[in-house]
Amino acid sequence: MYRDFGTIFIFILMGIVLVYVPLLIQQLVAPSNPNPDKLATYECGEESEGSAWVQFNIRFYVVALIFLIFDVEVVFLFPWAVVFNELGMIAFVEMAIFLIILMVGLAYVWKKSDLDWIKYNVKYGRGRYASLIEKNPSSQES
């Protein structure tokens, strides 16, 4: 066991070396004459406007939250799958209950349309969702 993960630890160190050595070689052989235009951020040839470190769309946050729940579920399933053959019926029923609870969760999120990338079919939406359909019938912003 310690031997297995000790190997991986040495692999991490090796990975650092294997990336670092070519970068050192590159520093020796590659030209280096930077100028302000070359070091500017690329923005389709225009001068870049402001910083890119801005507040970002909430959709990505919601996806991350749902992912967290389901990924933990998958982690629970792995040890169960290993002993499934030995335990048989009991294990199946228990995991069925667990999975059904999670499927209810998925159905809830689905119904609440948190799985839609563009949410303009929220039926009981409040606040800014309430008038979204009237305001923006064909909003296709990505």
Next chain:
Amino acid sequence: MTVDLLIDWLNTIGDFPVLAFILAVVISGIPLFLVMALNAMVAVYVERKVSAFMMDRIGPMGQGPGLHAGKWGLLQTVADAVKLLVKEDTVPESSDKVLFKMAPFIIFIGAFMGLAAVPFSQTLQVVDFNVGVFYIIAVGSIGVIGIVMAGWASNNKWSLYGAMRSAAQIISYEIPAGLSIIIPIMMAGTMNLQELIHFQSGSVWGILPNWIIFNNPFSFIAFFIFFISAIAETNRTPFDIPEAESELVAGWMTEYSGFRWAIFFLSEYANMLIVSGLAVAGFLGGWQSPIPGLFDSGAWGLFWFMGKVASLIFIMMWFRWTFPRLRVDQLMHVCWKVFIPIAMLNIFGVGIWKLIFG
């Protein structure tokens, strides 16, 4: 596996346990890096030729002497590698320089660690974990951290958008992939990759090999869900909106040049190898021969494993030139509303199948 064999061999020379261990790991790690580099070089060449044939072009064809291009453009990727090595390495003025330089390391280490557990043959596997499948899935998602780091540190709008899309896509598709790879584990009752492959020896009805994909209808579906999710996890077309050339330039790689960019490329192709390797080990019998009992020993294992992996990588390339790119909402729709429900029902299906048919 390889490490254990090397330690046994080194122990016959002298008694130096710690040094022998480190030496064994390094000796087995260097060829793995060469496999990684060779895989990327061959895959880039094949990808160009495959795309050329599918578009009715010729592809790289130079026949000049030396490094110019070689016959049939065979030296094209060598020339590419040299070009990338001697190219100027630019770090944007307004970027977060520490994170910018750290990102390639993290992505490379993620791919390199994953490669350590790939079972190339009965004995050619650097470490044989008792949780091999779980380990590859876990290490495979380290890359996301590097991608988000690269995108954020670049201080470029394209990069940030590409990184965010990439993160959303990779973490979403990890769930159907994880739920589908559970099915081979349920069938075999082990997470060890070698035991999983040994479970798939023999044949069913005397014709088909006893691979998990042919075992029951649910595992057949599970293979396709896993493979498609794996393509999405490696950011390949048709799931390549994170680096869509026509809209995001190159996504999170926009600001990278020279060898730093080459490391991203190397890791992407290594990831293709890893996910194909996991699909082959989990569903397609690993290093088992497709004709049960024939050509089944010794070095044939390596041949069959690499043959299966190469065919899966070829199918990934085929996809690239066949399907148009998915839009971001279609991408999320396919993952959350199609694959995850089917993958969950699959687990029920296999459970019931196992309880009825034993």
